[in-house]
Amino acid sequence: MSTVRSHQERLLEHHTLGVLTLMAEEVEITSRFIDYENFFGITRSELNTLVKGISLFHDLGKASSYFQKHLSGMKVDNGLSQHAVIGSIALGHYLDGKIPDELGATILVAMTVVKHHHGKARPLESLIESFDDNQGEIEKIIGTLNNAYLDWMEKSIGERVNLDMPSLVPKIIKWKRNYRKFREKAGIRNYVLFEYLFSLLTWADRVDAAFNDNYNHERQHISPNIVDIFRTSEGFDEPNTDIDLLRNAFYEEAISNLEFTVGSIKGRTGIGKTLATLSLALKKRERTQKEKGYIPRILYCLPFLSIIDQTYETISKVLKTSGIIETSDILMQQHHLTDLSYSKQINGGETEDYDTYLADILLNSWDSEIVITTFVSIFHSMLTEKRNTRFFRLPGSIIILDEIQAVPPKYWKVISEVLEHLAKWGGTKIIFSSATIPQPFFVSSLPLVRREYSLDRYDVKYLGKMSMEEFKYSILEEAVSAAINKKKALMVVANTINCCKELYEYLKDSRNISDEKIHCLSSNLPPAVRKNVIKNIKRKKGFQVLVTTQLIEAGVDISFDYCIRDLGPLDSILQVAGRVNRSCEKKRGELLIVDLVKEDSGRSFSWIYNSTIIWATRDILSNLGASVDEPKIYELGDKYFTQLVNKGLENESLELLEALVNLDFDKISDFSLIEQIKGSVTIPVFLEINNDAKHFWKTYCEVLSEIPPKENKYQYLARKKQAIRNLAPYVVNLRVFYYPGAKTYALPDIQHGFSYVSSDDLKYYYDPKTGLKSDDGSLFL
Structure with a gap:
C-alpha cells in the first residue's frame, strides 16, 4: 500500500475506493427507475464503466510529489499542485475501446467531469487547448507520480495506466467529430449525463473526505397517512362552515388518484393545497416503494424564502401529531440562508447532532426524506455549469412544485423540457400545485383535481x-x-x-x-x-x-x-x-x-x-x-398565460436548450432565476438592531480574524459560512443604480463584506418602521 494521501487524514487508496463505493451504490439503486438509454443515451453497463473510471481516476494527480508537498503545507506552484487534469488524461485512455467511438460525447463528458470536478465546467472544445497550454506542467506532474500507487491502480483496473498525452489528442478529435455528428439526435441526453455524473462525483468526493467510512445510508420510514391523522386531530372531519366542506372535498379528490407520473393540483389560495400535495406525495412514495422497491425522496419546492418557514412549520406539525421527531434526516429545509445544523436519530431514540462541516454537506445534498427548498436551489441544480451535490437526487424523486407560475416566462420552455425528460425516462414523479399553472407545465400533466371548487370571496x-x-x-x-x-x-x-x-x-x-x-x-x-x-x-x-x-x-x-x-x-x-x-x-x-x-x-x-x-x-x-368576481379573474388568468406563450418570450429558453444540446457551459451559466438589473449594484447592509445582531457580528469578526488551520480547513470554512448566515436576518440588500441623475447613498464603509451600521449609528441610517433610510425612487424589492 502506498502512503500518499488524498486529504490530511485520508490515504488516497482509501479515498478512491470510498468514492467508487458511494457512486456505485447510488447507480445500483437507479436500475429500479431510470431508463438508461433514453435518459442518458447509454446502457447500464456503459454507465457502470463510466462510474468506475471516474471514481478511480478523479484524484490520480494527487499521487504526485507536488501535491503531497502542497498537502503537507509546503509552498508549491499552483500549476504543479493541480491534480484533476492528470486523471482526465488517464480516464480518456481507459475508456477508449470500452465505450464505442460513436458515443464519443460520452467519453468527453466523463473527461470533463474529472477535469473540472473542483470548479466550473468548460465547453468540450477546451479539452485539447487546456492540455496544450499546460503540457510542460502536466509532464512534470506525471513524472513524479508515486509508483506504489500506480501499481495499486493498475491492479485495480487490470491494465496499464496510460498517461501519454500526445496519443490521446487524435482520439479526442475523433470523439468530438462523432459528438458533433450525433448531438442533435442525442438532444439533452449528454447534458443530463454530465450533470448526473458531475453531481454524483462531487457528492461522493465530499462525503468520503468528510465521513471516511462512517457515512450513514439508512433511510427512514414515514407513514403515508400522517396528514390524515393530522387533519382528524385538527377537527377537519367535523366541518363547521361551507369552506370547511369545500376543503374536505378538495382534499379527498386531490389524493384519490396515484396513477400519475406528472400530476397537477389546481386550487384557489386557501383551499388547502399544502396538506393535499404532501399527503398525495407520501401516498405515492409508499406505492412506489411497494411496486418498485426503492424509496423516493420528496422535494417540496417553493418560489420564495418567505414561505419556506411557513411550510416547514406546517409539515413539522403534521409529523409531531404522529409522534415523529422531525430530525433532519426526516425533514429539512435547504436554501442559502439555512442554519448549518443537521440531526439524526440513532439507536435508542437519541438524537445525534453533526458538526457544522458535516451538516453543510448533508444539507446541500438533500440528505432527508422530505426536503423543503427553493426554486433557485432546484432549478440552478438543473441548469448550471457549477458543481453541485443535488442533480443526481432528482431521478427517482417526487418533486412538488408549488406556484410554478412564479418562474419567469422566458424559462418556462427550457424548464418544462428538462422536467419532462426527468419524468419520462428518469423515474421522477412531479406534482404541480397552484391556483394557476402556465400551459407549458399544465398540458403535460394529469389533472388530479377536475371538479370546480367554487370560491367567490x-x-x-x-x-x-x-x-x-x-x-x-x-x-x-x-x-x-x-x-x-x-x-x-x-x-x-x-x-x-x-x-x-x-x-x-x-x-x-x-x-x-x-x-x-x-x-x-x-x-x-x-x-x-x-x-x-x-x-x-x-x-x-x-x-x-x-x-x-x-x-x-x-x-x-x-x-x-x-x-x-x-x-x-x-x-x-x-x-x-x-x-x-x-x-x-x-x-x-x-x-x-x-x-x-x-x-x-x-x-x-x-x-x-x-x-x-x-x-x-x-x-x-x-x-x-x-368589476368581476373571483371565478372570472381566474378564468382571465388562464387566458393571460395563453397570451404569454404566444408573445415570443421563449427565445431565452430556446437558446438555453440549444446550449444544453451543445454542452455550451458558457451560455448555460447565463441562466438565473434572480433577475439582474443592468446599471445596478447590490450592497449588503448589516444593521445592528438588537443584542442578537451585535452578538452575531462579533462572532463573525472573530471567525474572520482566525488563521485558517491547515489540518481543518473545511471545518473552518463551514464555521465561516454559518457565521455569515447568522447575519442574514439583519441584512438589507440595497440595490443602487448608477446612471446620470441617480441619487447616491451615504452608507458606512464596507467592513468584512458588509456596510456595517453599528447600534450607535443606527438612527442615522435606519427607521424602525420603514427600514433603511433612502429617498431613491429606483429602489425596489
Missing part, C-alpha cells in the same frame, strides 16, 4: 392609470375611511420600495393612524423585522393598514378585507388576491387595481416588470368592465 376592479397625487387624495383616502368606519383591514401593495414608503408616510401624516394600526413592509427592512411585522398583523383584529411591496404575494398566510394593488403581472395580482378574505371569514372582500404613474416623468411604476408581460396584463384588465 371578493370582487376585482381595474381603475386604470392615475397619478400618485390623484391616487392618494381620492382612492386611498376613500379606502382608508371605509376601513376605519367598518373596522376592516386594508392592504396597499406598491411596486417600489420608495413608493411604498411614500404612501405609508402620507397615511401617517394625513390620517394620524397609530403605530399599532399601520404597518410598512418591504425588503428595506431586515428579514427579522419583517417576520415580526407579519406576526403582529396576524394577531390583530379589526381596523389596520398594511402598506407593502410585492413580497407579500408569496403565499404569506394573512387575510385582509380590502386590497389595492399597483399594476403588476396578472399572476402576481392573483397572488395578492389570495390575501383577500382568505378563509371566507368576511362577508366579501374587494381588490382594486390601479396603474400608478409618476407625475414628473409620466412613467408607470410597473416599469420594473417585463414590458410584454405588463402589456398582456393591461390588455386583459382593460376588458373587465365595472
